[in-house]
Amino acid sequence: SQKIEQNSEALNIQEGKTATLTCNYTNYSPAYLQWYRQDPGRGPVFLLLIRENEKEKRKERLKVTFDTTLKQSLFHITASQPADSATYLCAALYNFNKFYFGSGTKLNVKP
Amino acid sequence: DADVTQTPRNRITKTGKRIMLECSQTKGHDRMYWYRQDPGLGLRLIYYSFDVKDINKGEISDGYSVSRQAQAKFSLSLESAIPNQTALYFCATTEEGAGDNEQFFGPGTRLTVL
Numbered sequence: 001s002q003k004i005e006q007n008s009e010a011l012n013i014q015e016g017k018t019a020t021l022t023c024n025y026t027n028y029s030p031a032y033l034q035w036y037r038q039d040p041g042r043g044p045v046f047l048l049l050i051r052e053n054e055k056e057k058r059k060e061r062l063k064v065t066f067d068t069t070l071k072q073s074l075f076h077i078t079a080s081q082p083a084d085s086a087t088y089l090c091a092a093l094y095n096f097n098k099f100y101f102g103s104g105t106k107l108n109v110k111p
Numbered sequence: 112d113a114d115v116t117q118t119p120r121n122r123i124t125k126t127g128k129r130i131m132l133e134c135s136q137t138k139g140h141d142r143m144y145w146y147r148q149d150p151g152l153g154l155r156l157i158y159y160s161f162d163v164k165d166i167n168k169g170e171i172s173d174g175y176s177v178s179r180q181a182q183a184k185f186s187l188s189l190e191s192a193i194p195n196q197t198a199l200y201f202c203a204t205t206e207e208g209a210g211d212n213e214q215f216f217g218p219g220t221r222l223t224v225l
Contacts, residue, residue: 008151043217044154091214093212099144099156100170102153103151
């Protein structure tokens, strides 16, 4: 089965800096990758999607890239704020029916 | 009111008991999913359903069964609960072919099997 890998170590950054989170996949490319935010005790909330044939997508302070050569997606939050502190999940869709999630990376933004 | 609801929110049970977790949605979506979340393992797909007559196994379906009673309702059962089924369970919905195929998640059910 497909494996989606995210850095399990927490990312600690200073407010105002850019946070960069990594998502790697094995085997073949998914149709697209999604990024979700999860706060403690709550369900994930969708943030952004990027398709296999897209290099980059932006939404407000968020940017996601998709590199099929490296089998990797990067998720950036610019001008980070303490309110951005959460766990961020990467999800890959294969065959337009199954989602595979990474284990998530916890982001801590310090004032 | 929440678009995706799950009941119960918390449940403690004993090994060997039968447990049912329920999920309801008001979004009118066709597709519904059940996941479990364990620390360090992320979300893993248990079962998914594309309509009332379409049920599919996910990565980790052993020990679980599901029922899609209506478009809006999707239940997950543990026929004989065991301690390694202790986890946080999420239901999610999405609409086929809609935009970003965004999944909408319920608030989760925390299940503890003693």
